[in-house]
Amino acid sequence: MTDDVLVVHGGTPLSGQIRVRGAKNLVSKAMVATLLGDEPSRLFDVPRIRDVEVVRGLLELHGVKVSDGVEDGELVFDPANVESASTDEINVHAGSSRIPILFCGPLLHRLGHAFIPDLGGCHIGPRPIDFHIQALRQFGAVVDKTPEGMHLTAPTGLHGTKFELPYPSVGATEQVLLTAVLAEGVTELRNAAVEPEIIDLICILQKMGAIIKVHTDRVIEVQGVARLSGYTHRPIPDRIEAASWAAAALATRGRVEVLGAEQADMMTFLNVFRSVGGAYEVTDTRPPRVGSPGQEGGIRFWHPGGELRAVALETDVHPGFMTDWQQPLVVALTQARGLSIVHETVYEQRLGYTEALNKMGATIQVYRDCLGGTPCRFGRRNFKHSAVIAGPAKLHAADLVIPDLRAGFSHLIAALAAEGTSRVYGVDLINRGYEDFEGKLSALGAHVERP
Ligand SMILES: CC(=O)N[C@H]1[C@@H](OP(=O)(O)OP(=O)(O)OC[C@H]2O[C@@H](n3ccc(=O)[nH]c3=O)[C@H](O)[C@@H]2O)O[C@H](CO)[C@@H](O)[C@@H]1O
Ligand SMILES: C=C(OP(=O)(O)O)C(=O)O
Known part of the structure; x- marks a missing residue:
């Protein structure tokens, strides 16, 4: 100290x-979204902050090739060889950020299983993840909380669902978006958060080929698609x-x-x-x-x-x-x-x-x-x-x-x-x-x- x-x-x-430069609360999620594509993605204006390092580390552990682009702050992500990582390797990032929880949907889609370490983030309240888990279960995920972290599988795949958030949680809305885009069928999310960072994430997913409608009164509807491409994006500041x-x-x-x-x-x-x-x-x-x-x-x-x-x-x-x-x-x-x-x-x-x-x-x-x-x-x-x-x-x-x-x-x-x-x-x-x-x-x- x-x-x-x-x-x-x-x-x-x-x-x-x-x-x-790019918003901490968007850039990290944009990086997770690269896992959903079957082509490389390109993100500009990425700030040099710890949360970006943590997400980059986790992506690399899962086989995403991350390299510097031409511009200062430009990163290129190649998800061609997404693979499993060991719980020990993943746990190196335990307690360092809240973003790992958002790997659930993308990893379940790409690998059929996921392991999520203990979350970090600011100590400003209990910060439960009950909405995330409830939503993932409704998509068809089997969630097993263990002392070493959270294991997830999707034995019958992930399927669109109807879910109403008890409170418009930013993270839980992003969880639903990142899971619904490749889930089979339609997802309807009620009481969704609509922060500018969420709208920017929706823009990214739309660039990748997702079909997402933002209705009035905090209702978001996602029509699942079979594949997503990469994206090129300059994030909101x-x-x-x-x-x-x-x-x-x-x-x-x-x-x-x-x-x-x-x-x-x-x-x-x-x-x-x-x-x-x-x-x-x-x-x-x-x-x-x-x-x-x-x-x-x-x-x-x-x-x-x-x-x-x-x-x-x-x-x-x-x-x-x-x-x-x-x-x-x-x-x-x-x-x-x-x-x-x-x-x-x-x-x-x-x-x-x-x-x-x-x-x-x-x-x-x-x-x-x-x-x-x-x-x-x-x-x-x-x-x-x-x-x-x-x-x-x-x-x-x-x-x-x-x-x-x-x-x-x-x-x-x-x-x-x-x-x-x-x-x-x-x-x-x-x-x-x-x-x-x-x-x-x-x-x-x-x-x-x-x-
Ligand atoms: C990385 C990131 O983007 N962090 C932001 C994100 O955090 P984060 O996504 O964690 O914040 P949420 O919007 O989810 O949390 C809002 C409230 O909902 C509660 N809740 C949330 C999820 C859940 O499953 N159960 C539950 O009860 C939380 O305890 C909190 O009281 O949005 C917050 C609200 O704008 C911001 O302060 C954070 O900077
Ligand atoms: C609460 C914050 O972040 P996190 O969700 O990453 O802890 C914040 O950025 O102020």
Whole structure:
């Protein structure tokens, strides 16, 4: 742990330009989808993050040849020789990411069996996989949970089914999509998640030859096909990373242009950002004309001076305010005048990181009640899932230990906004979802160093 520490000299506004590439929460799934094709696939703008390494490792273990393409960030996947891998080899990746659960359908289609290691991901609630397992069983999979991981077979193949999600889970929706596309017959999924990353995954599957209809009211219908080809795809940019840098600009009273950020995927965040008192400008996103270098677009975020305003917000499924935007934004809310209220309705335990902010001088109280909005699933279950943030607070330096990905980035923002020198331990965790965050911090003029 001692060499996994970043020394942050706070108090300098972040200023400059950085670029975001393909979304962590799409790219990893796009990589899994390559298993479904009988031809190579090509994915652009793949960020160098830990989750991508984990999925690449798992694909390679299963015989997919992964190679670099011509462009920086381009990967080519050849699934011609998909084969079984040993449980020991697969278990090397146990606990490292949530994506392995999405290998179930594709491996069952390609091999007739699958082994899934224990999942990782952020510790922000119990994160059960009951919807995944129920759906897979309905498709015809036999699921056997053992102490070493999960074994699956499909003795009579996978067949289309009707399934209604108790909650619009992103992962379970992707599980159904990745299984239904090659299943025999029609699948109807009700109460599906419709996050932009899911729509982009549907675009990829459609490019491969899938027939997927997105109806109104969260209903998705998939008509299974006998084979899928490869795809060529440029993924949607990472809207969580973009919002994280926006929050960092606001908390440090700085100005950051996030090249690649897409307005359409961030509308809800932009509304809140403006309500708090942040300013932004969507920069030119027109595609370059043939023969001209063109201008890469993005969104410029800045603190316009004066005081920030408290807001009340509630995290929700798309098109609501993303839960993954919550932690970075709360740091900026510690600087807003008045009482801000944040009601976390997606995860039971995503407010633990506020203790560290309080240690730095913030005043944040967490409550078990559903504050400021509609009662949610957690209100009667005794989870501290609402926060009241009193501001503005003068943040001071502290020694911090990063608990998870987004909380980790929020600790970093707090240290940058605070006066004095903080030591942030466990920063390598941030590499799971933020490409070259240290390089980007330096590009934005942050004073950070490895001891
Ligand atoms: C790799 C990835 O894309 N991660 C994202 C994905 O996570 P992930 O796909 O894991 O999140 P889900 O949308 O599935 O989870 C939402 C809620 O549903 C619950 N649930 C989910 C599945 C299940 O079988 N049973 C169940 O009860 C979860 O505990 C949680 O309370 O969507 C989340 C919600 O936008 C984001 O925060 C994560 O960044
Ligand atoms: C919760 C997150 O990711 P994961 O599902 O990979 O843990 C996140 O990206 O904020």
